Amino acid sequence: MDDLLPLLVAVPLLGAALLVAGGRLVPRPVAETVGCAVAATTAALALVLLLNSSPPFLEWAGGWTPVNGRSVGIVLIGDGPGLGMAALASLLTLAALAYSWHYFDEPPSGHAGSFPALLLLFQGGMCGFAIAGDLFNAFVWFELMGVAAYALTGHRVEEARAVQGALTFAVVTSLGAYALLMGIGLLYARTGELGMHAIGRGLDAHGRPDALVLAAFVLVMTGLLVKAAAVPFHFWLPDAHAVAPTPVCMLLSGVMVELGTFGVWRVYGTVFAGPGGVPAPEFERTLVTLGALAAVIGAVMCWYQRHIKRLLAYSTVAHTGLFLIGVGVLKPEADDGIALYLLGHAGVKAALFACAGILLDRYGSVDEHALHGRARELKGVAVLFTLGGLGLAGLPPFGTALGKSVTEEAVGGPLTVLYVAASAVTAAAVLRVAGRVFLGLGPKPADGTGSGYETTGSGERPETRHRLSRIPDTMTAVPAVLVAGSLAVGVVPGFAKVVAHSVNETGSAGVAASAHWTPAGVLLGLLSTLLAGVLALLAVTRPKTFAAPDRALWLRRLQSGHVGDYVAWVLVGATVLGALTLPGLLGG
Amino acid sequence: MSRRFRLWLVAVGGAGLAALFTAAALDLPAFGGDHHPYGDRAVHASLSRHTANVIASVNFDQRAFDTLGEMTILFAAVIGCGALLRQTRDEHRATPEPQEVARPVRRYALLVLPVALLTGLYVIAHGQLSPGGGFQGGVVAATSLHLLYLGADYRALERVRPVALYETGDAVATSAYVVTGLAALIGGSAFLANTLLPYGTFNTLSSGGTVPLLNAAVGMEVACAVVVLLARFLDQAVEIEEGNGT
Amino acid sequence: MGVLPYLVAGWVFLTGCYGLATSRNLIHAVGCLSVCQAGTYVLLLAVGYRHDATAPVFSDLKPGSRPVVDPLVQALTLTDVVVGATVTALLLALVVQISKRHGTVDPDELSELRG
């Protein structure tokens, strides 16, 4: 069974190569069917492996099993979290392929296979990153994920915004990747190893952490946190997620950003958690600080958006902030909670993007103000969008609610307030959009730009060749299934227990915690939903008081769309990481 | 954000990172040190599998899984550039006017072309023995083909370079790499394990088991990929024009 | 000598970052990114160097007769070089499209995505 682990990467890559080789010979439906079949096969494989992953697999690529505890090969880790992420990535790829079925704009002539092939390569990269147990191998898949994602983001080359967002994304993420590689170089210099566990052992053998460990930690984390879009590394995310084709947005927000968080968890747990690494209090301080900043800034910026996809992108920033806090506190219960939260969030967020895509293709706009009351006819989509908003708020029994309540209980104290507030504000923004666009509630907002410093959602072109007069069934079925999946995470009995078991088996030193609904958690979930509803209602009825865009102008000005600014922020972020982690290392 | 503010950010961030990195450099083992456990194991493993060039052994045997990722990145970039630099609906193709090239340049280019091409192929073939291999040789071979642009003209280049064929070649080479890996898995060993073929006599062309096979696949992939990448950019630079007035 | 190679690697990396942040031309910015990457090559190879050792190629060297430098970092750098070239190509493709759709390659003049 272990031997099948590399197939998670090999199958999508082979599928992509076949699609490109045969893409010009076959008609488009065949190419898309092949794409779906390959993605589905990989997803099935990931699920089968996941179900058998207790105890976790360790596979040595190329059959280089260790001799005397040391190997020259690459190790792959097939544990619950890794395979879970691979399965999630594969399922979402399948959803994205199904969503883009037939509908997506005419592919370049003779390149029927190029869009599905890029999606499959993206999937291969994500799966490879999820199961990587070797730091350099993780870097390679990180880059593949990046390269495929840049090309997919800029795929609509006729859109001025799309190519700009893709370039920003590509430059910032590549810089992060090179920082990661510098960190790998430092770790290799110290330990002479590349396997994550081997590096961890090497650091511990060297004794107390010093400046080298700190620098390596900062550089590696910079790379991963750029992917995870922690503040102040997050600027690329709204620019890229707002402009990417909808199926790609589903993947970017649903799983790629979360893989950055997963990478932080994996690398800290295997490399830096020992006595020779970064002490737990320092890690906790660093991650909780950056995560809290991301949650606050993401939520505030989300509230002030009128471009619907951009709004959803900021809510992703806020939620990854919450995930980072959960990972940062280093408690087994929090890990379980985050795993569930992440699964629930992926379904809800991908569904919301899918609904936004329907609006774009039907009305040629994703602007909340311009669309006021125009989508009354789309009853089904309205229901899905509202359900998505409620799921984002954490309404029981959504998976998000279960994950959030478990995490809240683990982090405790003022951080609980942050969880409730951030999820309530982002959900309120989504519900506000739902109320205005689908129900036509409240006065029609003025169409002009408020401060002039904002990105409106008008002037976008539909992704389909023509504006849709009728929504294809696949485009509504996909978000419906995704919302149902998010519900299932919270409802299916025993699911939470299985997730908790497989997360705790590898992380948190085998301490098993349980994850289940508690009265307090349900109440907090209801509370944040109520808050979200009230906020949304107030915003719709009193737009002047509650949605004046000039309130947070200084914050909005930071999001300048200028790639040089974002690079400068990456440098500052790395310094901040270092400053936050430094105190504990000085003490010893 | 003003330029001045950005410069301040760069100064603060850069200074912090520089200080951190300098402190780390002082803690690094001194340059030229003797502690390379993984490297020593890799040398040993390479010799045990009769591969003379240890780097080829690391790339195509011990860490062949990394190379799979690397060649896929190149492959993804080729598809990505194809999609990004496609001819859009508002653009048309203009036939480039033939350009005058000085006779000595032309003669030089046509003379060097076969030499460079052969050098590339030689470098690919000897990957497991001497410095070089699929990557280096592939790039050299592909770039040398473009001397034809200098030596003759763009049309001549287009004739020997049907992009579609090279793109297919790229995909086939990538699949060949994956299939070689799968063959080992089906043969009862692990994915990409070098157990299918005999390791051969040390320091000969056929030594190293599957190393020469994977090396050749990478060579073909890189050569095709570079040809296609350059073709996309040449296309944009020379042929594709935006339709004005349409 | 002991730390000079590492410091040069850091210098090259940060210089590239500076150029990237202050660039007035996106093509120039892409060039600066490849300078950043050159820093990673220097660091990796410097880490793997060993005094008085030779290249890890045994075609005309008797195994065991001389110490060899670390082959691992060389393989990593090789991968890195190829990755760098592909990323450069992709970025340039995006820059070409930006110049078409925005009519400029000066990042200061791109004002589509704000707030």
Added chain:
Amino acid sequence: MADAVIVVALLLVAASATAAVAARDPVRQALVLSVLGVVLAILFTVLQAPDVALSQLAVGSALTPLLLLLAVHKVRRRGRREGPRR
């Protein structure tokens, strides 16, 4: 002796990298980058990494500058022809 060569090569790398960033005109930068590629190849050779030196020579001093020049050519050509189009 070998150390002296390495130091010289390192300093050359640092200098040409700085020059590549300081060259604000993309065409000049492409040329400086190809010089940087050659200098890096020399450094890699003295660091006993002929494999990497070869690929750096092929990629860093030929392919990357070539791509940069082609991109500059395209951008300038369309700049001459017309203004922005959307």
